[in-house]
Amino acid sequence: MNARYFLRRLLLAVPTLFGVALVVFVLIRVVPGDPVAMMIPPGATPEDIARLRAFYGLDKSIPMQFWLWLQAALTGEFGTSITYKQDVMDLIAERLPVTLELGIVAMLVACLLGGAAGIVSAARQGRWLSTLIDNLAAVVQAIPDFLWGLIFILLFGVALPWLPISGRIDTALSEQAGGGFVLLSSLLHGRWQIVGSDLLYMIAPALALALPVAAMIARVLKASMQEALASDYVRLARLKGLSGVRVLLSEALPNALIPAVSLSAVQFAFLLGGTVLVEKLFSYPGLGNLAISAVVGRDLPLIQAVVLTFAVLFIAINLAVDVLVLLLNPRLRGGSH
Amino acid sequence: MQDINRRGFIAHTGLSIAALGSFGPLQALAQTSNTLTMAYNVDLPTWDPTVGPSAVNPTIQSLYKAVFAQFVDQNPDLSFKPDLLTEWGWNADKSKISLTVRQGAKWHDGSPVTAEDVAWSLQRAGDPATGNPIQFMWGKIANIKAEGNKVTADVKEFDPAFFKWMGYLTGYILPKAYYEKVGKEGFEKKPVGSGPYMVEEFVQGSHMKLKAFKDYFGAKPTFENVVIKFVTDPSARVAEVESGRSDMTVEIPIEEYERLTKKGFGGTNAPVTDIGMIFITNVEPMLDERVRKALAFSINKKALTEKLMRGAARPIDTLDAPGYEAYDASIKVPYDPKKAKALMTEAGWSKDKPLRFKVQTTRGFKPKDYEVMQAILGMWKPLGVEADLEVYEIAKHFELRAQHKLAPAAFYNWGDAIGDPSTSTGFAMFGPSPHSAWKTKDLDDMIAPLWGEKDEAKRIAGYKAVNRYIAEHALVIPLFQYYQTVVFRKGLNAKPHGAGFVLPQAVHKA
Numbered sequence: 001m002n003a004r005y006f007l008r009r010l011l012l013a014v015p016t017l018f019g020v021a022l023v024v025f026v027l028i029r030v031v032p033g034d035p036v037a038m039m040i041p042p043g044a045t046p047e048d049i050a051r052l053r054a055f056y057g058l059d060k061s062i063p064m065q066f067w068l069w070l071q072a073a074l075t076g077e078f079g080t081s082i083t084y085k086q087d088v089m090d091l092i093a094e095r096l097p098v099t100l101e102l103g104i105v106a107m108l109v110a111c112l113l114g115g116a117a118g119i120v121s122a123a124r125q126g127r128w129l130s131t132l133i134d135n136l137a138a139v140v141q142a143i144p145d146f147l148w149g150l151i152f153i154l155l156f157g158v159a160l161p162w163l164p165i166s167g168r169i170d171t172a173l174s175e176q177a178g179g180g181f182v183l184l185s186s187l188l189h190g191r192w193q194i195v196g197s198d199l200l201y202m203i204a205p206a207l208a209l210a211l212p213v214a215a216m217i218a219r220v221l222k223a224s225m226q227e228a229l230a231s232d233y234v235r236l237a238r239l240k241g242l243s244g245v246r247v248l249l250s251e252a253l254p255n256a257l258i259p260a261v262s263l264s265a266v267q268f269a270f271l272l273g274g275t276v277l278v279e280k281l282f283s284y285p286g287l288g289n290l291a292i293s294a295v296v297g298r299d300l301p302l303i304q305a306v307v308l309t310f311a312v313l314f315i316a317i318n319l320a321v322d323v324l325v326l327l328l329n330p331r332l333r334g335g336s337h
Numbered sequence: 338m339q340d341i342n343r344r345g346f347i348a349h350t351g352l353s354i355a356a357l358g359s360f361g362p363l364q365a366l367a368q369t370s371n372t373l374t375m376a377y378n379v380d381l382p383t384w385d386p387t388v389g390p391s392a393v394n395p396t397i398q399s400l401y402k403a404v405f406a407q408f409v410d411q412n413p414d415l416s417f418k419p420d421l422l423t424e425w426g427w428n429a430d431k432s433k434i435s436l437t438v439r440q441g442a443k444w445h446d447g448s449p450v451t452a453e454d455v456a457w458s459l460q461r462a463g464d465p466a467t468g469n470p471i472q473f474m475w476g477k478i479a480n481i482k483a484e485g486n487k488v489t490a491d492v493k494e495f496d497p498a499f500f501k502w503m504g505y506l507t508g509y510i511l512p513k514a515y516y517e518k519v520g521k522e523g524f525e526k527k528p529v530g531s532g533p534y535m536v537e538e539f540v541q542g543s544h545m546k547l548k549a550f551k552d553y554f555g556a557k558p559t560f561e562n563v564v565i566k567f568v569t570d571p572s573a574r575v576a577e578v579e580s581g582r583s584d585m586t587v588e589i590p591i592e593e594y595e596r597l598t599k600k601g602f603g604g605t606n607a608p609v610t611d612i613g614m615i616f617i618t619n620v621e622p623m624l625d626e627r628v629r630k631a632l633a634f635s636i637n638k639k640a641l642t643e644k645l646m647r648g649a650a651r652p653i654d655t656l657d658a659p660g661y662e663a664y665d666a667s668i669k670v671p672y673d674p675k676k677a678k679a680l681m682t683e684a685g686w687s688k689d690k691p692l693r694f695k696v697q698t699t700r701g702f703k704p705k706d707y708e709v710m711q712a713i714l715g716m717w718k719p720l721g722v723e724a725d726l727e728v729y730e731i732a733k734h735f736e737l738r739a740q741h742k743l744a745p746a747a748f749y750n751w752g753d754a755i756g757d758p759s760t761s762t763g764f765a766m767f768g769p770s771p772h773s774a775w776k777t778k779d780l781d782d783m784i785a786p787l788w789g790e791k792d793e794a795k796r797i798a799g800y801k802a803v804n805r806y807i808a809e810h811a812l813v814i815p816l817f818q819y820y821q822t823v824v825f826r827k828g829l830n831a832k833p834h835g836a837g838f839v840l841p842q843a844v845h846k847a
Binding site: 033034037039041046049051055081083094150161175179285286296 | 374376382383388389390393465468470471472473474525538540541542544546564567568569570576577579580581582729730731732733735736737738739740769770772
């Protein structure tokens with residue numbers, strides 16, 4: 001039953017992606033900002049402009065352009081970037097690992113901070129620490145990730161210049177580090193200096209992305225923990241004489257985690273969306289930074305491919321969370337959805 | 338593969354982070370004195386300086402000029418000087434061009450730069466199939482031949498600014514043999530030029546590392562190594578230089594420039610070939626000359642540049658700014674609010690009978706663009722103008738301008754790094770140009786003969802006359818010439834360049 005459910009979800013992803021592709025394709029062509037208008041040379045004649053339009057395939061109707069794009073996309077050809085003059089999938093393959101590593105580290109930080117804050121706040125309910133955490137969470141959540149980015153640039157870049165605030169890795173190590181999943185591959189190969197540099201450059205952008213998510217996780221986890229702590233099975237565990245910490249972590253937490261995990265998945269998708277501005281602020285060479293350049297330069301093939309990549313990521317994250325929730329909740333295993 | 342040891346991982350990672358954290362702030366200064374680290378305001382999308390949108394992005398040219406030599410080079414005062422060409426010119430009747438290629442120059446791979454390379458680069462630039470955005474200019478010659486160190490070509494259509502373009506957008510010479518051997522992709526991976534620096538490493542969206550080319554034909558650069566970080570956010574650029582992670586940066590807000598220079602950083606704030614202006618479209622209510630003049634006379638440019646721009650711009654009255662060839666200091670558009678009000682009253686507009694029209698501007702594309710337009714709207718208010726200010730993206734501006742659908746008044750910035758009147762007044766005001774907003778026969782009849790004028794003195798005088806006509810009839814409102822801010826750490830010296838180039842080869846130790 002579960003296998004059939006996931007197969008159905010996978011099949012549903014196809015029309016979803018088609019819909020995203022179609023909507024994005026049409027939208028970026030009808031909104032103001034013609035890419036050809038941005039590169040018309042000073043002395044261009046109407047013939048020159050027509051030649052440029054034809055050069056980039058923009059001389060055809062939008063349905064025809066979409067049909068040609070779709071035909072090529074089905075064969076794995078997503079076009080050439082107008083700005084970068086490279087295959088858009090090569091560009092995405094270069095930048096996606098950067099964003100994924102940043103996003104995953106930020107999410108881990110968010111889970112750790114949010115989880116710890118949620119548990120402590122629930123355990124100390126009614127005391128000053130709980131009130132402090134609640135208020136801090138409200139403030140932290142109210143400040144968007146890009147604003148955290150600016151705060152960290154001022155704080156850790158200028159006032160207390162402890163952290164690097166631009167780039168992915170120390171330029172002295174970049175050649176040795178190579179591209180792709182630098183953190184993962186350096187961990188696997190024991191290149192600790194590169195791991196250290198990569199993590200150091202990641203601290204400020206990852207924290208900027210993580211803090212609002214952490215605050216949300218803390219609040220949801222606290223609420224579900226309180227519910228769990230008030231339930232009969234937890235009372236029973238206490239009556240059995242289990243220690244307060246054990247009751248909290250072994251009895252209440254597993255059940256309280258389910259809503260927090262579901263929320264984290266949604267938040268992870270949003271967090272990846274947040275990389276667009278945060279990567280730009282920190283000159284982090286990921287997909288988000290590329291997305292900004294594509295939009296500013298009206299690079300239609302690149303915008304299309306970047307949005308589709310984010311859509312695939314969102315679908316994949318949601319599927320992964322469904323699996324995780326299934327694993328955490330025995331009642332769902334083997335049942336229909 | 339090494340085994341992962343948990344204790345080792347924690348210890349090494351912790352130590353690395355601690356070590357890097359401790360020395361982070363001193364990174365740029367701690368590097369050898371032979372390394373210059375720059376926080377630059379744009380990313381480099383492609384290494385071919387002759388194709389695509391980056392080829393016509395003036396800000397990117399500094400990066401290209403560090404690696405590639407051009408046909409001709411430009412002095413900070415905008416005059417031209419030899420680069421890979423040592424001589425260039427037309428024959429007497431201007432039906433042919435003749436170029437002399439520098440002898441002894443080498444490509445970064447060690448091979449000699451030849452006349453063949455020059456001829457091939459010109460042919461490639463003029464071929465519409467390559468997608469060179471300045472093909473309209475390079476296509477004006479044909480029958481390009483190389484012999485010895487000479488290159489000759491027939492002139493299909495005379496353009497007086499042809500040689501000036503050789504020192505500007507897409508005017509780069511590429512290595513024929515190398516390019517044909519490695520192809521487009523290979524060239525992107527390992528670009529080879531003949532400029533002062535060789536590319537050592539390039540990480541798109543992050544940084545590039547350059548190394549001085551020992552066989553460079555020109556003056557040896559002061560710094561052996563250059564690291565250029567692409568830091569597109571101005572706050573991050575300020576933080577980079579203030580924390581000492583970068584030695585210098587460009588294009589920061591004037592307030593930050595003042596703060597940093599007061600703190601002891603070196604810096605320059607000098608005029609460049611970029612102006613702020615208001616395009617006037619020939620639609621109602623701008624068809625009434627009294628309205629146009631009233632709008633122009635009521636703008637206090639001195640207050641705008643001194644108070645709002647805090648000295649990061651200077652007032653201008655023509656599209657040709659000081660330093661441009663056709664600049665004429667005697668052409669003035671006075672600030673005269675009384676006369677402006679009288680003209681508006683004469684045209685039938687007042688506070689009781691307000692004139693309403695749309696005004697467009699970008700916000701954040703250029704320093705204080707939106708604030709400038711807001712201030713101008715405030716200056717227009719006493720005339721009875723109730724303008725509706727629309728903020729749009731620069732892409733929309735280009736699209737509307739190409740379609741001749743801009744609002745009656747639209748703010749824009751216009752660059753003319755070669756300082757030639759054809760690329761300022763010419764393209765901005767000639768009706769058939771896709772870049773003009775005012776399209777009328779009287780003006781077109783004045784500009785049209787100047788495109789192919791072979792007598793240079795007559796051509797420049799002609800453009801000065803056009804500028805005077807434009808000012809007298811208020812067909813456009815030139816506002817100010819922008820200044821460019823460059824900040825560097827103590828111990829460095831960088832002379833400003835009129836065309837806005839910030840070249841690593843032009844940075845020296847103080």
